[in-house]
Amino acid sequence: MIKSATPYLFFFGKANEAIGHYERALGAKAKTKQTFGAMAKEGSTWADKIMHCELEVGEALILLSDGRPHPGVAPTNASMSVALQLDDEAEARRAFDVLAEGGNVHEKLFDAPWGGIFGVVEDRYGINWMFTAPKNAK
Structure with missing residues (x-):
């Protein structure tokens, strides 16, 4: 049985900016925020990018990330809201x-x-x- 379904949003290098925007727009709060640098043993140009964030929006939870350090083609979100x-x-x-x-x-x-x-x-x-x-x- 499915207990919940949570959106996981990808920002391709702009997650920190998006978090600030959603804090202002929606009163969201970052519950957890992990960077690629905190998880890696070596340096990376993505060290300060968000690997995973749990964003509380009221009583709801939205997960987000910058994606992968070597992303492919960014997907279109036309079929999702x-x-x-x-x-x-x-x-x-x-x-x-x-x-x-x-x-x-x-x-x-x-x-x-x-x-x-x-x-x-x-x-x-x-x-x-x-x-x-x-x-x-x-």
């Missing part, structure tokens, strides 16, 4: 706007016919984020 369910409309709008900085809004946040708000943004790292939140009463 991270779905975020927030409990506050204002916070959803704030986080959406921060992730949109340097990225692309695929679907602006709108009043969804099934209730609440919904929107999709691709951040500056090519990660697609789907937002849902309840519509706050005014």
Whole structure:
């Protein structure tokens, strides 16, 4: 039986930058962060790159890495999104706007016919984020 499924995101040399961006946008916190240098017995141009990071985003966990020191072709993320369910409309709008900085809004946040708000943004790292939140009463 599957207990959980956790996204593992790869940033091809920009993981530290992405961690800072997600801390600002989503209030994320790096629970663990290991570099390639800490794991290797010899020097490497990737010594300061992230081998593995556990990023807490609210009650959820996202794993991330810079990838491999000798990566092949970077995959496209067109068929994958991270779905975020927030409990506050204002916070959803704030986080959406921060992730949109340097990225692309695929679907602006709108009043969804099934209730609440919904929107999709691709951040500056090519990660697609789907937002849902309840519509706050005014």
